[in-house]
Amino acid sequence: MTRFIFITFFIICSSITCFSQAHTNNQTKQEYIIESFIGFTDYAYSRNSDLNEAAIYFTLKVKNIGDVPIPNLGAIERSKFVDFIVNDSIQNPLSLYNGAAITGDYTLSKGQEDAYTWWISNDTATYGEVFTVKWRYLDKFTEIYRVNIKTKTAEIVVK
DSSP, X not given: OHHHHHHHHHHHHHHHHHHHHHHHHHHTSOXXXXXXXXXXXXXXXXXXXXXXXXXXXXXXXEEEOSSSOEEOTTSTTGXXXXXXXXXXXXXXXXXXXXXXXXXXXXXXXXXXXXXXXXXXXXXXXXXXXXXXXXXXXXXXXXXXXXXXXXXXXXXXXXX
């Protein structure tokens, strides 16, 4: 009978400890949402106001929903946290390596969000007439989009 009580006590204590550790680990986990958007315009932002080129805008949006701060998208050397992936190959624009050079904390607290937009001229067909695009932020990927330059469409690729 003593052995039964000891084993029961041991099992109960072990399960409480396991639950406690699991609960503690969840509170320190980075939790965030990432989204991406693709847009087509008839003009590209330029310092030359006479420029009237069609452009494709690629936007990455990040929102912190956890208690642990995450890197914002204006951070210096943001390429440590972000990749732009075209046709399953990393094709980071130079601006991913050149974050804002301002002082301060480069993190997002719970509830904060940030966005990064990069564009290319639609006329150059930099990646081909049809290509796939996705972003990676830390350890998560956005949806994969199939972009068609000719029809100016971007549709989510279902896997």
